[in-house]
Amino acid sequence: xxxxxxxxxxxxxxxxxxxxxxxxxxxxxxxxxxxxxxxxxxxxxxxxxxxxxxxxxxxxxxxxxxxxxxxxxxxxxxxxxxxxxxxxxxxxxxxxxxxxxxxxxxxxxxxxxxxxxxxxxxxxxxxxxxxxxxxxxxxxxxxxxxxxxx
Amino acid sequence: xxxxxxxxxxxxxxxxxxxxxxxxxxxxxxxxxxxxxxxxxxxxxxxxxxxxxxxxxxxxxxxxxxxxxxxxxxxxxxxxxxxxxxxxxxxxxxxxxxxxxxxxxxxxxxxxxxxxxxxxxxxxxxxxxxxxxxxxxxxxxxxxxxxxxx
Amino acid sequence: xxxxxxxxxxxxxxxxxxxxxxxxxxxxxxxxxxxxxxxxxxxxxxxxxxxxxxxxxxxxxxxxxxxxxxxxxxxxxxxxxxxxxxxxxxxxxxxxxxxxxxxxxxxxxxxxxxxxxxxxxxxxxxxxxxxxxxxxxxxxxxxxxxxxxx
Amino acid sequence: xxxxxxxxxxxxxxxxxxxxxxxxxxxxxxxxxxxxxxxxxxxxxxxxxxxxxxxxxxxxxxxxxxxxxxxxxxxxxxxxxxxxxxxxxxxxxxxxxxxxxxxxxxxxxxxxxxxxxxxxxxxxxxxxxxxxxxxxxxxxxxxxxxxxxx
Numbered sequence: 001x002x003x004x005x006x007x008x009x010x011x012x013x014x015x016x017x018x019x020x021x022x023x024x025x026x027x028x029x030x031x032x033x034x035x036x037x038x039x040x041x042x043x044x045x046x047x048x049x050x051x052x053x054x055x056x057x058x059x060x061x062x063x064x065x066x067x068x069x070x071x072x073x074x075x076x077x078x079x080x081x082x083x084x085x086x087x088x089x090x091x092x093x094x095x096x097x098x099x100x101x102x103x104x105x106x107x108x109x110x111x112x113x114x115x116x117x118x119x120x121x122x123x124x125x126x127x128x129x130x131x132x133x134x135x136x137x138x139x140x141x142x143x144x145x146x147x148x149x150x
Numbered sequence: 151x152x153x154x155x156x157x158x159x160x161x162x163x164x165x166x167x168x169x170x171x172x173x174x175x176x177x178x179x180x181x182x183x184x185x186x187x188x189x190x191x192x193x194x195x196x197x198x199x200x201x202x203x204x205x206x207x208x209x210x211x212x213x214x215x216x217x218x219x220x221x222x223x224x225x226x227x228x229x230x231x232x233x234x235x236x237x238x239x240x241x242x243x244x245x246x247x248x249x250x251x252x253x254x255x256x257x258x259x260x261x262x263x264x265x266x267x268x269x270x271x272x273x274x275x276x277x278x279x280x281x282x283x284x285x286x287x288x289x290x291x292x293x294x295x296x297x298x299x300x
Numbered sequence: 301x302x303x304x305x306x307x308x309x310x311x312x313x314x315x316x317x318x319x320x321x322x323x324x325x326x327x328x329x330x331x332x333x334x335x336x337x338x339x340x341x342x343x344x345x346x347x348x349x350x351x352x353x354x355x356x357x358x359x360x361x362x363x364x365x366x367x368x369x370x371x372x373x374x375x376x377x378x379x380x381x382x383x384x385x386x387x388x389x390x391x392x393x394x395x396x397x398x399x400x401x402x403x404x405x406x407x408x409x410x411x412x413x414x415x416x417x418x419x420x421x422x423x424x425x426x427x428x429x430x431x432x433x434x435x436x437x438x439x440x441x442x443x444x445x446x447x448x449x450x
Numbered sequence: 451x452x453x454x455x456x457x458x459x460x461x462x463x464x465x466x467x468x469x470x471x472x473x474x475x476x477x478x479x480x481x482x483x484x485x486x487x488x489x490x491x492x493x494x495x496x497x498x499x500x501x502x503x504x505x506x507x508x509x510x511x512x513x514x515x516x517x518x519x520x521x522x523x524x525x526x527x528x529x530x531x532x533x534x535x536x537x538x539x540x541x542x543x544x545x546x547x548x549x550x551x552x553x554x555x556x557x558x559x560x561x562x563x564x565x566x567x568x569x570x571x572x573x574x575x576x577x578x579x580x581x582x583x584x585x586x587x588x589x590x591x592x593x594x595x596x597x598x599x600x
Contacts, residue, residue, distance in 0.1 A: 291441060360518050391540070
């Protein structure tokens with residue numbers, strides 16, 4: 001119940017899910033959105049051979065890809081239909097090997113302005129038993145642009 | 151001829167190619183190494199629907215993944231068989247939509263020390279006619295660790 | 301009382317204060333340490349003409365200097381007498397004009413390892429009436445090195 | 451002669467020097483602008499006790515302050531009288547102890563757009579005999595805003 005109240009409106013969730021579904025990379029990696037709240041989005045990536053680096057951990061590139069995407073959609077929850085957001089830049093520290101059953105990336109808006117939005121990016125490695133460990137932490141700058149007319 | 155002289159030694163190239171081939175993500179994305187020089191590695195990623203974001207450009211996550219990987223292997227060219235490098239962190243600016251026939255990421259060692267190495271990361275969008283545009287630019291910190299005994 | 305318990309030990313506080321007092325820049329800027337807790341250090345900088353940029357706000361360079369220093373000492377609280385920490389790199393977003401009576405920078409250790417430590421950096425603009433606003437947010441990587449024998 | 455041709459126009463140089471002169475921090479640190487070219491600005495900082503960290507090297511905060519300022523003015527050379535630039539964020543790696551007679555920071559525009567500009571930041575430690583060493587390297591994002599009417 002409480003969890004439901006925290007969710008973004010159905011219209012916002014639909015808009016973000018639709019956009020996410022158009023990202024070929026997210027589908028190809030096997031990532032999916034699990035929470036869409038105002039100013040915060042979670043994305044989960046299952047560990048599997050297609051997303052590994054040379055030691056069998058999840059590749060920093062895959063870790064970063066879901067972190068960047070979570071931050072972008074976290075920002076988008078705060079804007080109207082006419083807006084898009086683009087990543088200007090991000091910085092990410094890889095704190096520990098990205099191990100576990102899956103990764104959970106959480107993008108959280110830290111500050112939003114007319115033009116720029118800054119998000120915090122966190123990625124947790126989650127074991128089958130639910131144990132969680134912070135494996136990456138970052139910071140991202142996004143720019144709001146008007147959506148091109150259809 | 152000149153180009154051949156610039157290449158890393160066959161042993162270094164083999165070591166890096168072998169490591170790259172073990173990265174499930176690089177294979178899954180369709181990325182391949184095209185140059186291995188001392189302190190500089192190039193990786194190419196073909197544009198295709200599996201690596202896009204919602205507007206059909208190559209996803210910042212894919213762009214970053216090849217940039218990070220190019221930097222890591224650029225550092226590794228400078229170390230011996232007993233060393234591995236891990237990404238500590240990187241920062242990347244997405245300067246323009248990642249459009250074109252393919253992307254070419256270039257990782258270049260800027261400074262190397264006993265423990266840490268800093269690389270510059272560049273990613274170019276390359277058209278079918280060979281026209282190139284810088285689409286991303288970044289900076290990466292790596293740490294050298296001893297390779298675990300087999 | 302509670303606040304006192306949170307403080308670092310007198311030995312740690314003395315070690316950090318002594319080191320801080322040797323930083324010519326901090327003294328020249330008029331910065332001072334206000335809290336030294338395990339894994340967290342606060343530094344305050346009074347607004348005055350000597351630390352401004354061209355519009356009269358506190359200069360991003362001064363904001364960054366106290367943020368970087370707060371992070372470095374936050375890391376140092378966790379190490380023994382034989383250790384020093386050096387900043388490897390940091391990234392900082394300037395979120396709002398650095399206005400107010402003074403700035404308060406807070407460095408907080410996010411993750412510490414044998415060699416590297418990652419800190420979160422926050423800087424608040426504080427008004428005379430105590431109102432606070434986040435004006436900068438960053439992330440920093442530090443390396444622990446052995447202190448040279450005296 | 452050649453060097454003179456490379457310079458920005460007298461009007462641009464005056465505008466930037468005037469703005470720099472209003473920065474209390476730059477004056478307090480003892481920094482001065484030495485070159486103003488289109489898309490590139492150099493700032494020099496003399497080593498002296500007022501800008502040191504605890505080991506007597508130039509403080510990362512001072513190094514960053516001149517790097518950030520050089521990048522900001524490099525961007526400003528490309529815009530008209532009605533524009534100001536603000537630092538959105540920057541990331542800097544401290545590559546070596548900032549030692550020498552003085553530091554020279556060089557900000558270079560990498561990419562400029564309607565709203566955002568990205569600069570490369572380099573800082574060299576320069577010995578009395580002119581020997582130079584790269585001591586810091588960074589990347590900065592700036593935003594162009596309209597100058598408030600006087």
